[in-house]
Amino acid sequence: MKKKRILIADDDTTGREILASYLTQYGECVIAKDGTETLKLFIDALNENNRFDFICLDIMMPGMTGTDVLRRIRQLEDERDIIGIDKTKVVMISAVDDSRSILESFVNQCAAYIGKPFPREKLINTLKELGLTE
Numbered sequence: 616m617k618k619k620r621i622l623i624a625d626d627d628t629t630g631r632e633i634l635a636s637y638l639t640q641y642g643e644c645v646i647a648k649d650g651t652e653t654l655k656l657f658i659d660a661l662n663e664n665n666r667f668d669f670i671c672l673d674i675m676m677p678g679m680t681g682t683d684v685l686r687r688i689r690q691l692e693d694e695r696d697i698i699g700i701d702k703t704k705v706v707m708i709s710a711v712d713d714s715r716s717i718l719e720s721f722v723n724q725c726a727a728y729i730g731k732p733f734p735r736e737k738l739i740n741t742l743k744e745l746g747l748t749e
Contacts, residue, residue, distance in 0.1 A: 618642040619668035619747060620660070624653035624684070625708065626676045630731070634671050634708070637735050641748055642668065650679025657688055657703075661695070667703055669726075669747050671738075674709035674716060681707060682716070685723045704745050706738075 619642030623634045626649055635644045645667070647653040653672065660666050670688075674681040685705055692702050704726040709716065712730045720728050727741045742748045 620665065621645065622647060622653065622656055622660075622667045622670040622672075624648075624650070624670060624676065624681065625673040627673070630673065630708075634738075637738055638671070641742070650676045650681060650684045653681075653684050654679065654687055657684075658691065661691060669704040669706060669742070669745070671706050671708050672725075674707055674711050674720070681709070682719055682723060685720065685725060689724050704747060706741060706745075708733075708738075 621638050621642050621644045623631055623638065623644055624647040625631045625634065631646050635646065638644050645656060647656055653670070657667065657670070672681040672684060685707070688703065688705065702724065707720045707725045707728045708731060709728070710731040717728050726745050729737060729741060739748060
């Protein structure tokens with residue numbers, strides 16, 4: 616299986632480092648520190664035809680929330696006729712575990728939602744279920 620392009624978006628330094636340590640073996644990890652940077656990296660990758668295979672996206676980030684970023688990603692994909700299984704897989708990662716946040720994430724077409732803190736195995740199993748790892 617070819618190496619993936621992975622975007623890790625989390626405003627917490629430790630959270631980013633943990634995710635990168637879990638995911639480096641699966642592909643190239645690009646790091647974003649907030650929602651605005653995440654969206655810019657996504658747009659740049661889209662414009663360069665070098666899209667991310669999946670994004671680990673924290674909900675609670677300064678400036679632009681992960682939910683806002685996810686909504687905008689889906690709008691951009693729709694504008695470019697990227698549909699169905701061709702859309703970027705987005706795994707929401709958050710300490711927010713209220714049903715409204717979870718529902719809103721799925722309404723905006725996240726592929727999965729994982730509550731923090733979580734063991735490495737939970738993330739890897741989720742990625743396997745999504746067909747993103749072997």
